[in-house]
Amino acid sequence: MILIRSIIRPFVLGSVIFLIFSFGNKAKAQDGKALFSQNCASCHAIDKKLTGPALKGVEDRWGGDRKKLHDWIHNSQAYLKTGDSYAVNLFNENNKIPMNAFPSLSDKDIDAILDYVKDWKPATPAAAAGSAAPVQEGDNTLLFGILTLILAVIAFILLQVNSNLRKLSDSKEGIVSAEPIPFWKNRTYIAFVVIVLFLVGGYYTTKGAIGLGRNKDYQPTQPIYYSHKVHAGTNQINCLYCHGGAQDSKQASIPSLNVCMNCHAAINEYKGEKIYNEEGEEVNGTDQIKKLYEYAGFTPGEPWDPAKAKPIEWVKIHNLPDHVYFNHSQHIKAGKVQCQTCHGDITKMDEVKQFADLSMGWCINCHRTTQVQFKENGFYSIYEKYHEDLKNGKIDSTKGITVESIGGTECQKCHY
Amino acid sequence: MSDNKYWQSFGELNNSEAYQQASKDEFREELPFEADTKGFLQAITPRRDFLKYLGFSTAAAAVAASCEVPVRKAIPFTNKPEDIIPGVSDYYATTYVQDGDAVSVLAKVRDGRPIKIEGNDLSPLTSGGTSARVQASVLDLYDTARLRFPSINGKEATFDAIDKAVTEELAALKKPVVFLTTTITSPSTKAIIGEVMAKYPGTKQVVYDAVSYSGILLANKASYGKAIIPSYRFDNAKIIVSLNADFLGTWLSPIEFAKQYAKGKKINEKKPEMTKHFHFESVASLTGSNADERYLHRPSEAGSVALGLLNGLNGQSVSISDATLKKQVEKVAKELLAHKGEALVVSGSNDVNVQIIVNAINELLQSNGKTIDWATTYNTRQGIDGDFAALVNDMNAGNIGALLIYGANPAYSWFNSKKFIDGLKKVETTISFNPKADETTQLCKYSIPDHHYLESWGDTEAKTGYFSFLQPTIAPLFKTRQWQDSLLKWSGSTQDYLTYFKSYWSAKVGGENGWNKALQDGVVNPTATPAITTTTFNSSIVASAVSAISNLKKGGKLELQLYEKVAIGAGQQASNPWLQELPDPVTRATWDNYVIVSPSLAKTLLNIDLSDNGQADAYEVQPAKKVVKVTVNGKSVSLPALIIPGTHPDTIGIAIGYGCTDKMGKAVIGTGKNVFPFVDGSGNTINYFVTDVTAELTDDLYKVALTQTHGSYDTKQGKRTEVMKELALVQFKEEPNEIREDREKELKPYGGLENFEKEGTIYPYFDKPGIHWGMSVDLNTCTGCAACVVACHAENNVPVVGKPEVMRFHDMHWLRIDRYYSGDASNPKVVFQPMMCQHCDNAPCENVCPVAATNHSSEGLNQMTYNRCIGTRYCANNCPYKVRRFNWADYTGSDSFPDNQVGIVNDVVMDMNDDLTRMVLNPDVTVRSRGVIEKCSFCVQRLQEGKLKAKKESRPLEDSDIKTACQQACPTDAIVFGNVNSKHSAISITRAENPLRTFYSLEQLHVLPNVNYLAKVRNLDTEEKDEWLKGDKKEEKKIEAVEKSS
Incomplete structure (x- = not known):
């Protein structure tokens, strides 16, 4: 007993310390991840070049001096004036596109981002496989239905048998029974069937009426196969980067073409994981980007002229009745509600479907x-x-x- | 407190049978049930009908259920401008321009379309105030009757073709070119006109105002050497005398004057002092109804009243034949003498001599430099009648080569329109820039419609040194062009108007930044408010004016006064359904003009004796009114007659601005008749009265949509003093606590004022955490101008129902302004009381709703949920204030079945449902369908928006976050709104500072309204008060007599 206690004490203590430690670490990394996707992800990826360079190994390239990096990130243009040769080269290599200044990020924030970049590992197929393939739950409704039907038939036969037997015994005892009524003329049976039909019909009518105008799981085909999974999931782009209206307005608003072109002026091919549509057919991401270019009137390699663009007619998924006032900014900004609460796990949806019945x-x-x-x-x-x-x-x-x-x-x- | 009986209608004054019946009835119209004593189930076909309805509903539900959900598209911008967020309204400063009037406003633009006009606080002239016409102007933008393309001889043409044709024609002209415009206050436009004049020598400009101010302009030229109108400072006056000038409604600059007037009428309860306002007039007007004392005279006596005042001030005898009027003039003169340097006399007369006398009076009273300011003067009225008459003669003589018409419509509004039309035919090139096919434009060769002001660039200078700018708030809806652009093209300039306008101003306001700021603010004001200055008065001309007035011919048996209505004015916006359906504050009539007669004239002319219950009822209950044929110099017009107290017995009044061409819009068709031909043009200046008319009763009847009796209800005391309260200033000084004591006495058995809320009921008391909304309306500063009513229309998508529906008591105004009379029945005192949902904390409507569609919010709002309402209308029946409105038909086109409209609503309402007109709808407010109740919501969409703004900024709510539409529109700040739970809110401060005047309408019912009123205090001295109450005693006796006999 004493032995056990003596073992337990350090064990508990140790695990508590471990937990605190690991949670602390996790919190830090999570912050880094969030900050990265909020601030950096629109121009940088970790393992590939977007508008800006790939960030993997960024610290080593800068000579491990975080101070320099802090200054650079706070205001790259000001830092360039110091004449740091690496920075000047970097600037020239990237077509002299200045990096946005982030004066609001504290040194601690930047460290968190750098830690996240340092610890980042590409998602392994194994991990993906582990999370996939959930056990299919069988649908037992049919089975129960058949069982009920069989039982009902048995009950009906037994009732018939019972009545026949009674009739037999009655005639044996000399009691004159009334002319037997066939069951399809029997009022009790008819009443019973009518009531059952009424209840079942009523149930489905009511259910149908309540469901009128509700479109849970509505997943229309969109003019462009736009995958939220690729953008918000794999590439971790913040929802508000595209749906900025959600924090300012009643409407979350669908991003205008110039928002798409912010990134897609540089990203003109899709090289990520294969995308499959609902029918299981493979979707070619690069083709979809080409569709975007058609709408935008953009030819890769040339500057984009927004005047040539045609609007994309997306199909609206979430439709509220006219007598409902709903304000996104109320929920996002004042209520601090996550987008996913109402829109579901959007980072895992390719084409979006309506998650809630609204x-x-x-x-x-x-x-x-x-x-x-x-x-x-x-x-x-x-x-x-x-x-x-x-x-x-x-x-x-x-x-x-x-x-x-x-x-x-x-x-x-x-x-x- | 006055113990007078207050009355809204003659039936109420006499307590007639029809009135008693009406105030008891649940609905003011016959219900569509057959009078059947057998009961519903035994009626002829109820069971079959029931089965039919049941079958139809089931089938309809089945069809609806099998319908596919429509696919809706969401189409984003291609390149979103950075500062535009879909779903968020932006406000752009611009300026309402109508003839000479220029009111600085903010246009609320939602997703690219202006949907509401608000006042601009930065303008020192209006300080954020608006008028009914300004509020309604946004609907004019979406008017389906606007001209949609330029045309030559009525055929569509391109701008290029027109430019080419016009420049060729103008170049070939041998005769002079004339600009015929309304008053233009825009400095840049004047400069452009100057350039055109330089290009075509001999060109001149003639200014034409539909309602002329020539009299005052010429009088000022004679008296002061300048033909301009000075600023009036009603706020500096302790005593205001108005000689038929409707300065709170229609005269010169009513928004500005109302603001100043309200300053003098705001009362400090600790030191109650206020302005005294005497009003002389012939036909009841809005300003006259607000006056402390209103005196009546014939229109022909206007000169002798002015002269009498002057003589009285000079200590000479007043020579007026009418003894009562003489006494009144003498009294006013005495009062004026006692307030030298703090008095103001204004006159609405268009007679030069009368205005010279008024100038002499003001000079005697030392008003110049104190209540009259010559440092800043008005540019809003510049038309001289003589100039225009000379132009018409020139045109007829064939001396005019081209006429460029902007804004003016003399073919409708000039008294001798035939002569103008004949002359116009002799002009070679006629060009109209008017936005609609009005009478004049129809006769012009070229029509190049101008933009609406919400689509235009521009500037205005209503008063010297006070500039206000226009900027487009929407891309032009039609193929229209700003007329300045046309002029620039024709003058040979390569600039467009925007470039011209910008370069004109950039230098003056300090470059690009100054220009941007000027557009953002909408106004450029003098850096320091100029000190009030005086000017020298030329007294030598007074004598000739005096003799001219003394020689004026006396009026005949009956005289006619033409007047402007608050909403319609001279008819520029007559096609606006909001303005047509707005009940006139004085007559409470909609959709028509009519002959106004006094009660005593009604007896002789109409054979209606209002003291006879049967006749009064017959007159009031039936919308059909007797038609009178009015004849002046051989021209006659037949119009229905309305009996309005406060009108001189020998005078009839008719409003101008009606009866224009059908092409102006659906709303003008069949509404009223044009009486501009009655204007007297025999003198130097035109006069809006006729001294001798004949009026004869015809056998015809004509239905007028009067709303006065629509919201009436019975009150226990029969005097209405529990609904509204009024007292004379002397009473208030003597017994300041009277109202409070009265309330205390009344509520004593139920806990008194303090504990009334908790003890006056068997219901539990509910906490009011957080926010509790409340509104206060000051009856002392409310002038009844009805800007709030139109603002409410625009903000809340309140439907227009059309004249036939108004006649059936189906008007939908969420906010109405009740008119109460008291005292002498022929010239009563008037109180205006805005009445809207009182948001009772113990609301009787909520308890009776079978489906809980109306219930109470924790913030004190009486909520109305349209999608839950099944239309039993129990709530409307149970509402003590009669403010709930029922959608009897599908006025908004929101139902799926067109049958709910066809044959029920008229063309005007159908026109309001046009896709173009519907662009004015506020997307934050549900458009109601048929069969639901609606009512004032305290602008809940604005409350929610204001709260959200505070939440996003993580701070408590402030007063500036929220203004209800009515509060925003009010030019006198009579309406205060806010959170009563906060001690620092304006509403709490108002209630705390005015404990003696605060009262709740029908407080004793324990409905606990969240709207309080501040009692009206009328500036009457003891003598006037006794006179006022004496008139009332007669009525009380009458009531007693009626009660005894019954």
């Missing part, structure tokens, strides 16, 4: 359970009573102040 019940349920940024957002400072109740425990702090508790399920929050 029904009112779905909205309301989320409003009932989601907490607002009650302490963080200065707007809510006027709810003095709630703040007090939170402090003295009158309001359950784990449940917190939900959207509902500040009136987020009232009609005129969405209907006006």
Whole structure:
């Protein structure tokens, strides 16, 4: 017993330390990843050249001097003036396209990005295989249906047998029974069948009526096979880079062609993993980029003239009824809700499909359970009573102040 | 507090049967049920009908269910401009230009189309105020009747073809070219006209104003040596005397004047002082209705009233034959004398001599340099009638080679339009830049429609030194061109107007940055407000003016006053359905003009004795009014007659601006008649009154859509003092606590003022955490101008229903302005009370909704959920304020079945559903379909937007985040809105600073409204107060008599 205890103590201690350590590491790397995709990914990849050079081994190339890198990233144009030969060469090599200045990134942020780049490993096929191929759950509905039918037939036969036997015994005992009524004329049977049909029909009618206008899993064919998996998943491009409206406006807005051309003026072929469409056919990424060029009126190698562009007519997937007011920026900026909460795991979708049914019940349920940024957002400072109740425990702090508790399920929050 | 009886209609004054019946009825019209005593189920075909409906609904549901969901496209920009975010509104400063008027505004542009006009706070002239016409102007942009292409002799032509033809014709001309324009205040346009004049020597410009201000211009030329109109400073005056000048509604610069006027009417409860306003007029006007004391005279007596005032001020005897009027003039003269240097007399007369007398009065009162400012003067009216009359003569003599017409439409608005039309036919080259096929444009060879102001570049200088700029807020909708561009082309310049305009201003405002700032602000103002200056007065001309006035001929038995309506004016925007459907503040009528008669004239002319209940009811209940034929100099017009108290017994009034050509738009068809031919053009200047007319009753009847009685309801005391409160200034000084004490007394049994909310009910008390919205309306500064009503229309997609529907009580205004009379029934005092949903915290409408479509929000909003409403209308029935509106038909075209419109709504409403017109709709507000109730939402879309802005910036809400549409539009800041839970909000401060005047309408019902009003205080002295209350005693006796007899 004592032995066990003595073993357990260092073990527990050790594992706690290990956990803290590993979590700390992970948090750092995660920050780096997020910062990378927010700030760098539109021009840099780690293992290939985009607008800017591939970042793998960047520290070594700079001679391991992070100070230099900090200055460069904060303001590359200012750093060029120091005359650092490596920097000047780099600038010339990259067609003298100046790198954006990032004065808002702290040294710590930049270190996190560099750590992420250093620790980055290309995704191995093994890992991909591990996560794929989920066990197919069998659909038992058919089986249950057949069983029910068989049982019903047996019950019917047994009932018939029963009545025949009774009739026999009755006639044996000399009781005159009424003329037997065939079962298709039997009122009990007819009533029973009618009720069953009514219930089943009613169920499906109601279900159908509720589902009217709802389009969960709607996945129309788009004019260009645009893969979110490639852009947001593999290349880690921040959602807001293209859908900037989501933080400013009621509409997330589909990116305009000039946003596409920011990157695709340089990226003109697809060399990533193979893409398969819903039918399992392979999609040629490079062809899709060519389609984009057709819309944009762009010839690789020549400067792009936006005046030649034709708009792309995308098919709208998420359609709300006209009497619903929905504001993206309210959720993204004020509510700090992740895009994926409503749009699903977009980083794994090639062609996007509607993830949520966008029904009112779905909205309301989320409003009932989601907490607002009650302490963080200065707007809510006027709810003095709630703040007090939170402090003295009158309001359950784990449940917190939900959207509902500040009136987020009232009609005129969405209907006006 | 005045214990007067307040009344909205004659039926209410007399407590007639029809009124009693109407105030009890649930709906103001016959319901479409057959009068059947057997009950619904025993009626002729209810069961079969029921089965039919059931079958149809099931089939419809099945069809709808099997329909494919439509595929919708989302088409992004190809190259998105950096500062445009789809779904976010931008505001661009521009300027509303209509004839000479120029009002600095902000256009709210959503996804590339302007949808709302707001005032520009940076303009010192309007300080963010607007008028009904300014608010409605955005709809004119999307008017389907606008000319869509340039034309030669009515056939479409290209600009190049026109340019070529015009330059050739102009070059070949032997006779002079004339610009016939409305007043132009744009400095750059004037410069361009100058260039054209240089290119074609002998060219001149004639300015024509549809409503002439020649009288005042010429009088000022005679008195002060300059034909300009000075600034009036109503805010510096302690006593204002208006001689028939409707300065709060239509005269000169009403938005600016209303703002100044309101300053003098704002009351500090600790030191109650306010401006005193006397008003002389012949026909009830908006300004007269706001006056503390209104005196009536015949139009022909306007001169003698002015002269009487002058004589009174000089200590001479006043010679007016009418004894009452004489006494009144003497009294006003006495008051004026006591306030030298802080008095202002203005006159709406277009008679030079009258205006010279008024100048002499102001000189005597030392107004120049104090309440009249000569440092900044108006440029908005420059037309001289004599010049235009001379042009018409020249045209008829065949002396004019080319006429370039911009804005002016004399073929409609000149009293002798036939002579103008004849002359126009003799002009070789006629070019019209007017945006619509008006009477004049139809007769012109070339039509080159100008842009709407929201599509234009430009500048204005309404007052010297105060510039306001125009910039396009949308790409031109049609093949139109700015007229300055045409002029530049024809003058041989290679510049387009934008380049010209920019180079004209860049140097003046400090280069590119200054130019950008000027466009962003929309205004360039003098660096320091110029000090008020005076000017020398030439007194020698007064004597001749006096003798001219003394020799004026006396009026006949009946006189006619022509006047402008607040919404329609001289008819420039008459085709605007919002303005046509706006109830006139004074008459509460929509969609028509009519003959206004006084109650006593009604007795003799119309055979309607309003003190007779049966006759009053017959007049008021039926929309059909008796038609009167008015004849002047052989020309006659037949119009329906409305009885409006506050009108002189020997005068009738008719509004100008109606009856223009059908080509102006669907809204003008069948609405009213043109009375410009009645204008008296016999003198130097035209006069808008006729001293001798005949009016005879015809057998015809004509239906007028009057809204006055639509929202009426019974109140227990029968005096309406629980709805609105008014008191005289002397009373307020003597007993400042009266209103508060009255409220306290009334609520005593239910907990008194303090605990009324909790103790006056059996319902539980609900906490109000966070935000609680509240509104305050100051009845003292509200002038009833109705800018808020139109603003509400535009902001909330309130539908236009058309005249037949208004007559059926189906008008949809979310905000109405109730008109209350009190005192002497022939010349009553008037109170305007804006009435909208009161957002009651204990709302009676909410309790009766069977589907909870209307319920209460934690922020104190009475919410209306259209998609849940099934249209039982129980809520409308239970609303004590009658502010809920029901969509009786598909006014907005939002239903899937066209049958909900055909045959129900008229052409105007169908026109509002045109794809072009629908561009004005606010995309943040649901367009309501048939069968649902709607009402004021406190502009909830603006509240949500303001809150979101604060949340995004992580800070508490501020007053500046949110302004409701009505509050934004108000030129007098009578409406205050905000969060009552915050002690620092404007609404809390207003309520705290005015505890003595604050009241809630129908407070005793314990509906707990979130809208409070501040009682109207009328500046009456003791004598006037007694007079006011005396008029009322008579009415009380009458009521008693009625009660006894019944």
